[in-house]
Each structure stands twice: as C-alpha cells, then as structure tokens.
Amino acid sequence: MGDTTCVEIQQVCDIAAARILHICEARGIKIACAESLTGGLLADAFVRIPGASHVFLGSAVTYDIKAKASVLGVDRDLLEREGAVHPQVACQMAQATAALYDQAEYGGRIIGLSTTGVAGPGPDGDKPAGLVYIGLRLPAGCKLGRGESVEAVELRLTGTREAVRMQTVCKVLQHLEQLLQ
Numbered sequence: 721m722g723d724t725t726c727v728e729i730q731q732v733c734d735i736a737a738a739r740i741l742h743i744c745e746a747r748g749i750k751i752a753c754a755e756s757l758t759g760g761l762l763a764d765a766f767v768r769i770p771g772a773s774h775v776f777l778g779s780a781v782t783y784d785i786k787a788k789a790s791v792l793g794v795d796r797d798l799l800e801r802e803g804a805v806h807p808q809v810a811c812q813m814a815q816a817t818a819a820l821y822d823q824a825e826y827g828g829r830i831i832g833l834s835t836t837g838v839a840g841p842g843p844d845g846d847k848p849a850g851l852v853y854i855g856l857r858l859p860a861g862c863k864l865g866r867g868e869s870v871e872a873v874e875l876r877l878t879g880t881r882e883a884v885r886m887q888t889v890c891k892v893l894q895h896l897e898q899l900l901q
Contacts, residue, residue, distance in 0.1 A: 807872035814855030832857035
C-alpha cells in the first residue's frame with residue numbers, strides 16, 4: 721500500500737468489512753476485537769457499516785501493557801519477557817476478547833481479532849516501527865470441518881504512524897475475509 725492514500729485504504733476496508741459482516745451474519749457468527757496500536761480503528765471499520773450491530777459485539781482497547789494482562793488476561797510473564805509486540809500476545813488477545821464478549825446464546829461462535837505492534841514514528845526498544853502482529857481466533861465450525869483455530873500473522877509495514885495503523889486494520893480485514901471464504 722505504498723502510495724495508497726488513507727482515503728483509498730478506508731474504502732478498501734469498508735468493502736472488506738461489509739463483506740465480512742454479511743458472511744458472519746449469514747453463518748450466525750459474532751465478532752469481537754482487542755486492540756492496541758489501532759486504538760479503536762478496527763472497531764470503527766465495522767461500525768461504519770450499517771447493520772454492524774447484528775454481528776459486531778465490541779472492542780477492548782488495551783493500549784497499556786498492564787491492561788493487556790488485567791483486562792484480557794494475557795500472560796504477565798510473557799508480557800514481561802517478550803513485551804506486547806509478540807505473536808503469542810496477539811493470539812492470547814484474540815482468544816481473550818472472544819471469551820470476554822461471549823454470552824450463552826452465542827455458544828462460543830465468536831471471531832476474536834487483535835492488533836499489537838509498533839506504529840512509530842520510531843522503534844519501541846528492539847522492535848522496529850511497522851512491526852505488527854495480528855491475532856485471529858476462529859470458532860469451531862467457522863470453516864467447514866475445522867475446529868477452533870488461533871493464529872498470529874506478522875506484518876512489516878511502512879509509512880507514517882497513521883498509515884501503519886490504517887494498513888493494520890485493512891490487513892486484518894483482508895486476512896479474515898480470506899479465512900471465511
């Protein structure tokens with residue numbers, strides 16, 4: 721997305737979010753997010769779409785490393801040892817947000833999405849600007865014949881702080897859309 725403007729990225733995100741919401745509504749699946757570097761932008765990508773309330777449950781913005789442990793239950797030892805920018809942190813955030821927003825009537829059919837990384841402008845310790853991990857937790861039955869799955873995807877993004885944050889949202893949506901098809 722090198723020369724792509726934030727407006728163009730937003731348009732791509734809107735299209736992907738609308739398709740995801742449609743697919744999830746048809747399958748009876750809900751979505752919840754846990755966000756760090758995106759600070760609510762992932763939630764915004766969904767709520768920008770009319771009718772999102774049929775699928776989207778909410779987002780826990782846990783920007784602070786201690787909030788990741790206290791609100792989401794991310795392993796404190798992992799956070800102390802590796803910091804917040806780590807694939808296991810992204811996985812735990814995605815799993816935790818799915819559990820946090822689950823209700824009896826949802827039956828665990830919640831997709832958990834997470835973002836953690838360094839938006840920049842400079843590095844965070846030994847982690848370079850643009851290093852991002854996204855976490856995706858898909859419930860059992862989300863894909864035909866598959867049980868629950870949790871994965872982290874590493875992104876190496878470039879651009880301004882705003883561009884890295886917007887690209888992260890778009891990459892989450894694009895990756896999720898691929899997984900759902």
